[in-house]
Amino acid sequence: MFDLAPHPSAPVKRTPTAETFRLGRDRGMPPPLLGDPSEYLVELTDDNDPANAKSWPISRKMRAACVLGFDTLVASWGSSVYSASVEPVSELFGVSRTVAILGLTLYVCGFATGPLAWGPLSELYGRKMPVIVACFVFTCFIFAAATAKDMQTLMLCRFFAGVFASCxxxxxxxxxxxxxxxxxxxxxxAFFSALVFLGPxxxxxxxxxxxxxxxxxRWTEYITGIMGALALTLDILFLEETYLKTNLQRRAANIRKETQNFAIHHISEEEVVTPDDLVxxxxxxxxxxxxxxxxVFLMTLYTAFIYGILYLFLEAYPIVFAEKRGINPAVATLPYIGLIIGVLIxxxxxxxxEPRYNRRLEANGGIPVPEDRLLPMMIGAVLFPIGLFWFAWTGNYESVHWLAPTFSGLLTGAGILTIFLQALNYLVDAYLMVAASTIAANTFLRSFFxxxxxxxxxxxxxxxxVEWAGSLLGFLAVAFxxxxxxxxxxxxxxxxxxxYAPTDFGPKPPSDEEIAAEPKEDELPAE
Incomplete structure (x- = not known):
């Protein structure tokens, strides 16, 4: 669903050819640049260089984080707000309930296909531009879904809204x-992940x-479109580019224009991206x-199961609270608050x-300790099946107060977040050099679930x-x-x-203090 820590590969080098290049009439190649080519590279000037978003003041970071968090909330909101529209859509267009649910299903399918494009685009053009473009097109498709006159238009608009919402x-x-x-x-x-799950x-x-x-x-779509338009406005007005490579590329371009020295560039501009490399x-x-x-396979299968349960609850909760207990359909959605509180827990x-992990990280010389990410996941793995069995056997009987199955959401919600988030963190730490591809594989499979x-x-x-359907899910959770x-x-x-999963990063490089403490060659005692 998201790349937690991208680790770009080394620049792709073009294979030299035997072609003789000419720059114009009677002009061949000029002589090579004088001096060290690295002198023409644009790099960070110091630790507080504003091109590095990590050096920004906390207020500036929080402004960007809040804008991006709202983008995420809108994207996840749009996936499940449609669940309340299934019955009226089924009646309006004369289709079965299962067909009407496709509006939800196709949106989530868009989550599977979209990241294949948005991930590489964010590496090539930075974070801001893909987010703005995707937010604009998402808003257009959501408004189109709100005004759809037939089932085909609604389904197509929901699918493409999901593709762009995945950005x-x-x-x-x-x-x-x-x-x-x-x-x-x-x-x-963790804050970002909470927004991903709170929206649905x-x-x-x-x-x-x-x-x-x-x-x-239709107003479920209109309001989602209005939220998308607000997110677009916030992106344009307040979102700044955070990607270091893009910021340094822009700085190099500005310096070239000002100085007319066209040898100045950022190292990433030497990269050559070929179709074969992209494939x-x-x-x-x-x-x-x-x-x-x-x-990767087992962790992805586990998170896919968790993600599937997340959207399955959108159909299971109305059965337990509206059908079984005769509660008003709108009021019957309030038990989702139990899941919301569970996610926050x-x-x-x-x-x-986190403090424990950071201590282990520091003790390991800044090298990730993947297995330490699994401790919260272990807690979630125990809580999750307990919550499912609780929901199944209290939700099945009308004589049991509705608060009993509602409180099961505290455990299932906590299990969903801890399992999902820490599984992704573990995959990123374990597969540092191919983290983006690992998360892409995870996103692809779990979105189809x-x-x-x-x-x-x-x-x-x-x-x-309800009792045996919920128990079946509980037994599967126990198996995982x-x-x-x-x-x-x-x-x-x-x-x-x-x-692909490195375990030996070689000897730890000496610190600046250790380097400074080494005697210089002219300080060595004479033999």
Whole structure:
């Protein structure tokens, strides 16, 4: 869903050819530049260089983080606000409920396909431009969905809205990595992840009350479009570029214009991106990682299951609270508040473990300790199935007070966030050099789980009953439960067999103090 810590590969070098280049009439190549070519490179001037977003004042960082956080909230909001529109859309266009649910499914399918483009674009053109373009097009498609006159138009608009909504999910995590260092990045990413999960739980509540009011289901899309327009305005007015490479490229371009010295450039401008490189790096590598790396496959399968449950709840909760207990459909969405509080509890658990992780990171010389990311995930892996069984066996009986299944959301919500977030953090730390491709593989598979689970949720809960449908999910959660414990014990050993997960970073480079303390050659005693 998002790149937590991108690690770009080395620049791609063009293979020299035997071609003789000419610059004009009777003019061949000029003589090589005088001096060291590295003198023409634009780099950071000091630790406080504003091109490096990590050096910004905290107020400037928070302004960018809040704008990007709102972008993320709007994107995730748009996915599930449609759940309240399923019944009226089914009646209006004369289709089955399952077909009407495709408006939700196709939006989440867009989450799977969009990052394949947005990730590379953010590496080439920075974070700001893709976010602004995507936000504008997303808003257009959402308004088009609100005015759709037939089912085909609505479905297509929802799909393409999802494709462009996936941009913040793919780019904002990378922007947070630009803004925050190792000591604070975990907390920032926890905040970002909470927004990713809060959106799908808040919007069904709002959407249900809108749909039931005189406004009707179309206003669920109109309000989402208005939120998208507001996000676009905030992006244009307040969002600054955070990507170091893009900022230095722009600085080099300005210096070239001012000085007319066209040899000045940033090292990234020497890169040559070929179609073959794009295919291997952005399309084939994620597939290889997914199916050839056991850590990536099992972690991705676990997070895909969690993501599927997230969207399955959009169909299961109305069955438990509206159908079983006869609660008004809009009021029956209020139990999502239990899940919302649970997500916030999960966020608190992750933040509470950050100081411990930072101490381990410092003790390891700044080199990530992937297995330490799994401790909060272990807690979530235990809480999650307990919450599912609690929901299943209290939600099935009308005689049980509605607060009982509602409170199960405290455990399931906390489990969802801790498992999902720490699994992604673990994959990034374990696969540093190919982190973007690892997250792309994870995003691709889990988005299809999120798209598919709502399609069979109603039939499963009706045919098996709430108690056994929920228990089936609980048993599956128990089957996944050992994964973080096994990787905590055997993960480092398993990574040693991987081509992509480095375990030996070589000797730690000497610090500046150690270098300064070394005797100079002319200070060495004479023999």
């Amino acid at each position: 913040p999910l793919a780019v904002v995590g990378a922007a947070f990595a630009d803004l925050f260092g190792n000591a604070t990045r975990g907390i920032a990413i 739980f808040i919007s069904p509540i709002v959407g249900a009350f809108i749909t039931q009011s005189y406004l009707g289901w 291997r790096k952005h399309l084939l590598l994620p597939v290889k990682l997914l199916f050839l790396e056991p850590i 999960g966020c608190g658990i992750v933040v509470a473990f 999120g798209a598919g689970f709502p399609l069979f949720a109603v039939q499963m809960f009706h045919n098996l009953g 439960l050992p994964i973080p414990f096994l990787f905590y014990i055997f993960g480092k050993r398993l990574r040693k067999f991987s081509r």
